[in-house]
Amino acid sequence: MKMVIAIVNDSDADSLQRNLNKARFQTTKLSSSGGFLREGNTTFLIGTEAKYLDELIEVLKENCEHRDKTVPSMSPVANTLEDHYSFPMHVEVGGATVFVIDVEQFYKI
Ligand code: 2BA
Numbered sequence: 001m002k003m004v005i006a007i008v009n010d011s012d013a014d015s016l017q018r019n020l021n022k023a024r025f026q027t028t029k030l031s032s033s034g035g036f037l038r039e040g041n042t043t044f045l046i047g048t049e050a051k052y053l054d055e056l057i058e059v060l061k062e063n064c065e066h067r068d069k070t071v072p073s074m075s076p077v078a079n080t081l082e083d084h085y086s087f088p089m090h091v092e093v094g095g096a097t098v099f100v101i102d103v104e105q106f107y108k109i
Pocket of ligand 1: 035037041095096
Protein backbone atom coordinates (compact mmCIF):
# COMPACT_ATOMS: atom_id res chain seq x y z
CA MET A 1 0.00 0.00 0.00
CA LYS A 2 1.08 3.58 -0.69
CA MET A 3 0.35 6.89 0.99
CA VAL A 4 0.30 9.74 -1.49
CA ILE A 5 0.66 13.27 -0.14
CA ALA A 6 -0.30 15.83 -2.78
CA ILE A 7 0.04 19.58 -2.22
CA VAL A 8 -2.16 21.47 -4.68
CA ASN A 9 -3.46 24.96 -5.40
CA ASP A 10 -6.64 25.85 -3.46
CA SER A 11 -8.39 26.62 -6.79
CA ASP A 12 -7.88 23.03 -7.98
CA ALA A 13 -8.88 21.33 -4.73
CA ASP A 14 -12.66 20.98 -5.24
CA SER A 15 -12.53 19.56 -8.77
CA LEU A 16 -9.61 17.32 -7.80
CA GLN A 17 -11.52 15.93 -4.83
CA ARG A 18 -14.62 15.33 -6.98
CA ASN A 19 -12.60 13.46 -9.60
CA LEU A 20 -10.64 11.45 -7.03
CA ASN A 21 -13.92 10.35 -5.46
CA LYS A 22 -15.34 9.53 -8.90
CA ALA A 23 -12.30 7.32 -9.55
CA ARG A 24 -12.96 5.66 -6.13
CA PHE A 25 -9.89 7.01 -4.32
CA GLN A 26 -10.41 7.74 -0.64
CA THR A 27 -9.05 11.13 0.41
CA THR A 28 -8.45 13.34 3.39
CA LYS A 29 -8.13 17.04 2.63
CA LEU A 30 -6.10 19.35 4.87
CA SER A 31 -5.80 23.12 4.81
CA SER A 32 -2.12 24.00 4.54
CA SER A 33 0.11 26.88 3.53
CA GLY A 34 3.36 27.15 1.60
CA GLY A 35 6.51 28.10 3.48
CA PHE A 36 7.77 30.30 0.65
CA LEU A 37 4.75 32.26 -0.59
CA ARG A 38 2.93 31.83 2.75
CA GLU A 39 -0.33 31.45 0.88
CA GLY A 40 -2.98 28.86 1.51
CA ASN A 41 -2.79 25.60 -0.39
CA THR A 42 -4.49 22.22 0.05
CA THR A 43 -2.86 18.94 1.02
CA PHE A 44 -4.50 15.64 0.12
CA LEU A 45 -3.71 12.37 1.90
CA ILE A 46 -4.63 9.46 -0.35
CA GLY A 47 -4.08 5.86 0.73
CA THR A 48 -4.17 3.44 -2.20
CA GLU A 49 -3.07 0.01 -3.34
CA ALA A 50 0.19 0.27 -5.32
CA LYS A 51 -1.49 -1.08 -8.48
CA TYR A 52 -3.68 2.08 -8.67
CA LEU A 53 -0.79 4.54 -8.30
CA ASP A 54 -0.42 5.33 -12.03
CA GLU A 55 -4.14 6.01 -12.31
CA LEU A 56 -3.96 8.31 -9.29
CA ILE A 57 -1.03 10.27 -10.75
CA GLU A 58 -3.04 10.73 -13.98
CA VAL A 59 -6.01 12.16 -12.04
CA LEU A 60 -3.61 14.58 -10.29
CA LYS A 61 -2.05 15.64 -13.62
CA GLU A 62 -5.44 16.21 -15.23
CA ASN A 63 -6.77 18.34 -12.37
CA CYS A 64 -3.81 20.45 -11.22
CA GLU A 65 -2.71 23.43 -13.28
CA HIS A 66 0.69 25.10 -13.34
CA ARG A 67 0.40 28.77 -12.43
CA ASP A 68 2.81 31.68 -12.62
CA LYS A 69 2.85 33.83 -9.50
CA THR A 70 4.48 37.20 -9.05
CA VAL A 71 5.74 38.17 -5.60
CA PRO A 72 5.49 41.98 -5.64
CA SER A 73 8.17 44.07 -3.97
CA MET A 74 5.61 45.42 -1.46
CA SER A 75 4.53 41.97 -0.32
CA PRO A 76 5.30 40.92 3.30
CA VAL A 77 6.94 37.80 1.81
CA ALA A 78 9.28 39.99 -0.22
CA ASN A 79 10.14 42.09 2.82
CA THR A 80 11.32 39.05 4.77
CA LEU A 81 13.35 37.64 1.87
CA GLU A 82 14.79 40.81 0.36
CA ASP A 83 18.38 40.06 1.45
CA HIS A 84 18.43 36.98 -0.79
CA TYR A 85 16.09 37.70 -3.72
CA SER A 86 15.32 40.57 -6.07
CA PHE A 87 11.68 41.63 -6.44
CA PRO A 88 9.23 41.57 -8.13
CA MET A 89 9.90 37.85 -8.46
CA HIS A 90 8.20 35.27 -10.68
CA VAL A 91 7.72 31.67 -9.54
CA GLU A 92 5.94 28.76 -11.17
CA VAL A 93 3.65 26.99 -8.72
CA GLY A 94 2.38 23.42 -9.12
CA GLY A 95 0.45 21.66 -10.73
CA ALA A 96 0.91 19.38 -7.70
CA THR A 97 3.81 18.53 -5.41
CA VAL A 98 3.48 14.80 -4.81
CA PHE A 99 5.19 12.51 -2.30
CA VAL A 100 4.65 8.73 -2.48
CA ILE A 101 5.40 6.79 0.70
CA ASP A 102 5.39 3.04 1.35
CA VAL A 103 2.88 2.19 4.06
CA GLU A 104 4.24 -0.39 6.48
CA GLN A 105 0.94 -1.13 8.21
CA PHE A 106 -2.65 0.00 7.70
CA TYR A 107 -5.54 -0.51 10.11
CA LYS A 108 -9.14 0.62 10.23
CA ILE A 109 -10.12 -0.22 13.79
P1 2BA B 1 5.48 27.46 -1.35
O1 2BA B 1 6.51 27.04 -0.36
O2 2BA B 1 4.69 28.68 -1.00
O3 2BA B 1 6.22 27.66 -2.75
C1 2BA B 1 5.53 28.20 -3.86
C2 2BA B 1 6.44 28.22 -5.09
O4 2BA B 1 7.53 29.11 -4.86
C3 2BA B 1 7.07 26.86 -5.40
O5 2BA B 1 6.19 26.10 -6.21
C4 2BA B 1 8.37 27.26 -6.10
O6 2BA B 1 8.11 27.54 -7.48
C5 2BA B 1 8.72 28.58 -5.44
N1 2BA B 1 9.70 28.43 -4.35
C6 2BA B 1 9.54 27.73 -3.21
N2 2BA B 1 10.63 27.84 -2.43
C7 2BA B 1 11.49 28.65 -3.10
C8 2BA B 1 12.79 29.18 -2.82
N3 2BA B 1 13.42 28.88 -1.67
N4 2BA B 1 13.36 29.99 -3.76
C9 2BA B 1 12.74 30.30 -4.90
N5 2BA B 1 11.49 29.85 -5.22
C10 2BA B 1 10.88 29.03 -4.34
P2 2BA B 1 6.11 24.52 -6.05
O7 2BA B 1 7.49 23.93 -6.06
O8 2BA B 1 5.15 24.03 -7.08
O9 2BA B 1 5.53 24.25 -4.59
C11 2BA B 1 4.16 24.51 -4.27
C12 2BA B 1 3.94 24.25 -2.79
O10 2BA B 1 4.19 22.84 -2.53
C13 2BA B 1 4.91 24.98 -1.85
O11 2BA B 1 4.43 26.28 -1.59
C14 2BA B 1 4.92 24.09 -0.62
O12 2BA B 1 3.73 24.29 0.15
C15 2BA B 1 4.80 22.70 -1.24
N6 2BA B 1 6.13 22.08 -1.43
C16 2BA B 1 6.90 22.13 -2.55
N7 2BA B 1 8.03 21.41 -2.39
C17 2BA B 1 7.98 20.90 -1.14
C18 2BA B 1 8.86 20.07 -0.38
N8 2BA B 1 10.04 19.61 -0.87
N9 2BA B 1 8.50 19.72 0.88
C19 2BA B 1 7.32 20.17 1.40
N10 2BA B 1 6.44 20.94 0.73
C20 2BA B 1 6.77 21.32 -0.52
